[in-house]
Amino acid sequence: MKDWRYWLAEQRGTxxxxxxxxxxxxxxxxxxxxxxxANVVQTASNKGVxxxxxxxxxxxxxxxxxxxxxxxxxxxxxxxLASWLVIGTGIETAFGxxxxxGTGLLCGAINGAIVIYGRLQPIVATIATGAVYFGIxxxxxxxxxxxxxxxxxxxxxxxxxxxxxxxxxxxxxxxLVVWVPFSRSVLGRAAYAAGSSEMAAYMSGVPIRRGxxxxxxxxxxxxxxxxLFLTFFTxxxxxxxxxxxxxxxxxxxxxVLGGVSLFGGKGSAIGAxxxxxxxxxxxDLLFVFDFDPLWQPLFQxxxxxxxxxLGAFALFRVRNRLEWFL
Amino acid sequence: MSETTVSGIANRMxxxxxxxxxxxLTAFACIxxxxxxxxxxxxxxxxxxxLLQQLKVASFLGVIATGMMLVILLGQIDLSVxxxxxxxxxxxxxxxxxxPAGVALAIPFGIFCGVLIGVxxxxxxxxxxxPSMIITLATNAVAQGLMVVYTGGFSPQDSxxxxxxxLATGFAIPGLPNAVxxxxxxxxxMVFVLTRTGFGRxxxxxxxxxxxxxxSGIDTRRVVMIAFAVSGGLSAFGGVLLAGYASKAAQSMGxxxxxxxxxxxVLGGTSILGGxxxxxxxxxGVILITLLQSILSVMQMPEAxxxxxxxxVIVAMLLLYGRAPASR
Numbered sequence: 001m002k003d004w005r006y007w008l009a010e011q012r013g014t015x016x017x018x019x020x021x022x023x024x025x026x027x028x029x030x031x032x033x034x035x036x037x038a039n040v041v042q043t044a045s046n047k048g049v050x051x052x053x054x055x056x057x058x059x060x061x062x063x064x065x066x067x068x069x070x071x072x073x074x075x076x077x078x079x080x081l082a083s084w085l086v087i088g089t090g091i092e093t094a095f096g097x098x099x100x101x102g103t104g105l106l107c108g109a110i111n112g113a114i115v116i117y118g119r120l121q122p123i124v125a126t127i128a129t130g131a132v133y134f135g136i137x138x139x140x141x142x143x144x145x146x147x148x149x150x151x152x153x154x155x156x157x158x159x160x161x162x163x164x165x166x167x168x169x170x171x172x173x174x175x176l177v178v179w180v181p182f183s184r185s186v187l188g189r190a191a192y193a194a195g196s197s198e199m200a201a202y203m204s205g206v207p208i209r210r211g212x213x214x215x216x217x218x219x220x221x222x223x224x225x226x227x228l229f230l231t232f233f234t235x236x237x238x239x240x241x242x243x244x245x246x247x248x249x250x251x252x253x254x255x256v257l258g259g260v261s262l263f264g265g266k267g268s269a270i271g272a273x274x275x276x277x278x279x280x281x282x283x284d285l286l287f288v289f290d291f292d293p294l295w296q297p298l299f300q301x302x303x304x305x306x307x308x309x310l311g312a313f314a315l316f317r318v319r320n321r322l323e324w325f326l
Numbered sequence: 327m328s329e330t331t332v333s334g335i336a337n338r339m340x341x342x343x344x345x346x347x348x349x350x351l352t353a354f355a356c357i358x359x360x361x362x363x364x365x366x367x368x369x370x371x372x373x374x375x376x377l378l379q380q381l382k383v384a385s386f387l388g389v390i391a392t393g394m395m396l397v398i399l400l401g402q403i404d405l406s407v408x409x410x411x412x413x414x415x416x417x418x419x420x421x422x423x424x425x426p427a428g429v430a431l432a433i434p435f436g437i438f439c440g441v442l443i444g445v446x447x448x449x450x451x452x453x454x455x456x457p458s459m460i461i462t463l464a465t466n467a468v469a470q471g472l473m474v475v476y477t478g479g480f481s482p483q484d485s486x487x488x489x490x491x492x493l494a495t496g497f498a499i500p501g502l503p504n505a506v507x508x509x510x511x512x513x514x515x516m517v518f519v520l521t522r523t524g525f526g527r528x529x530x531x532x533x534x535x536x537x538x539x540x541x542s543g544i545d546t547r548r549v550v551m552i553a554f555a556v557s558g559g560l561s562a563f564g565g566v567l568l569a570g571y572a573s574k575a576a577q578s579m580g581x582x583x584x585x586x587x588x589x590x591x592v593l594g595g596t597s598i599l600g601g602x603x604x605x606x607x608x609x610x611g612v613i614l615i616t617l618l619q620s621i622l623s624v625m626q627m628p629e630a631x632x633x634x635x636x637x638x639v640i641v642a643m644l645l646l647y648g649r650a651p652a653s654r
Binding site for chain 1 (some may be wrong): 403450454457460464465466467468470473474537540578581584589592599628631633635637649653
């Protein structure tokens with residue numbers, strides 16, 4: 001095979017997610033009463049970026065063949081924390097942002113330490129740590145409230161030069177600063193290798209433990225960026241159990257739509273970002289077609305169900321029935 | 327040398343202790359510890375009335391955890407518990423609004439809806455080979471969506487039938503709450519199925535190695551599907567009982583049962599990877615979790631502190647005896 005065909009095969013999931021997103025977005029904007037305007041794009045990107053950060057976070061863990069069911073709770077916790085800390089003068093705000101991001105990193109690192117060094121199953125361990133993170137969030141914000149540095153918030157959720165949504169620029173910056181270096185580093189390769197075949201990776205002397213740990217920790221960091229942005233959009237902190245759970249769920253949906261294999265070792269955060277944007281756009285299609293918003297949870301659930309069922313097509317390629325049982 | 331001493335001591339211990347799973351023993355030891363701590367806080371903690379009340383509260387979790395255990399024994403997980411519980415409760419209450427026939431069929435209808443959710447999970451896991459964690463999250467979301475559409479986003483106004491209230495709060499045998507009897511019956515049935523039937527053997531076999539179970543002639547996919555259907559049905563039945571207890575259904579009534587049901591099963595020594603575990607352990611886990619909740623509420627711990635202690639206790643106990651073997 002030629003080089004470009006390898007590249008195409010590797011990026012198929014990402015390209016598919018990109019395609020779905022473009023189609024959905026065109027349907028969305030062409031039916032939107034305001035049409036394709038800077039305002040519509042700004043609102044859509046602000047909503048989409050939140051999920052995109054959480055989906056990127058989930059991708060990092062899923063690549064190692066794990067799962068982080070506490071991701072929505074880290075998102076909620078950092079949202080509550082940011083509503084206390086990211087306020088005041090420039091310096092205070094900067095320290096607040098660093099503290100929030102550090103908290104996210106710490107939460108992710110705790111997950112990683114428990115799963116990798118404690119040798120617990122990621123599902124149970126992250127459900128339990130999720131309960132802890134939610135408890136802390138509830139301690140911080142028993143009732144919704146708080147405030148945020150509005151200048152910073154407006155700058156990051158507004159538009160650059162009147163056209164480009166600032167949140168998209170931040171998302172791009174995070175991709176360039178976190179995802180690209182990670183996926184090209186030894187640790188990133190180790191995370192992929194551990195997800196693909198942990199045994200083989202171990203035998204080849206790949207630092208799988210460090211790679212997986214870095215993936216979990218960075219996932220916490222990315223989720224906290226999402227939590228920070230939620231605070232910028234809403235100006236408040238809110239320890240809502242349902243919303244934390246919903247983000248965990250949607251992050252998995254976005255990851256699947258983005259072509260990241262839940263068995264690990266395949267996919268990229270770029271795909272997950274487009275998966276997240278596509279998922280958000282599909283969910284918002286209901287509004288432009290004037291459906292009752294009550295139908296939205298059902299609609300999103302059905303999309304999720306269809307998205308995860310798509311993976312079943314791989315069964316048609318199975319020649320030996322024993323390959324059913326991985 | 328030291329090994330022979332250890333086995334020498336072990337040989338002198340009574341047979342039932344030697345055969346017992348260390349995890350189950352730890353769980354029972356923790357129950358005793360919790361009872362002791364509780365009695366320090368309140369004199370009435372050890373009174374029979376209070377303990378019976380705890381057992382009654384535990385039986386709702388016990389019914390739900392029974393289904394969860396069956397699924398975990400297969401090496402799978404059922405994350406659709408929250409809305410299976412709510413669907414069971416809401417549908418049973420909804421059926422009750424349709425005249426006398428509806429009242430009579432309320433309980434079976436609620437359970438039937440839960441079984442439907444379980445069957446969808448089972449088809450997804452067994453036939454479409456979707457990871458159970460993912461498909462059950464998805465069906466949970468769909469069930470939630472259906473209920474939001476059905477109720478209009480509010481808690482439904484229909485109330486539980488007399489039969490549901492009787493099952494949850496009545497006393498068929500004086501002094502023994504019906505809910506406890508139901509849990510005992512379901513538990514006994516589960517023990518029988520797991521230890522005395524081919525289905526039970528198949529469940530353990532699949533949990534150990536599905537490939538090997540398949541090659542030895544077990545229709546593994548059917549077994550997995552039935553297990554998920556049973557889990558969905560039992561979750562819904564738990565919901566029916568809860569609705570009878572509170573005399574109505576509520577939107578997020580099931581949320582409080584996902585983590586506890588998994589925790590009860592896992593703390594009871596059932597391996598999260600499947601294939602290993604006993605029902606006695608699950609009983610211990612359920613009582614342990616319920617006592618922990620009860621002590622935290624006696625201490626008037628706010629919800630936030632409860633969640634934190636909960637998570638920490640589960641992680642700590644899993645680190646004690648739920649760890650995977652060291653790699654290679």
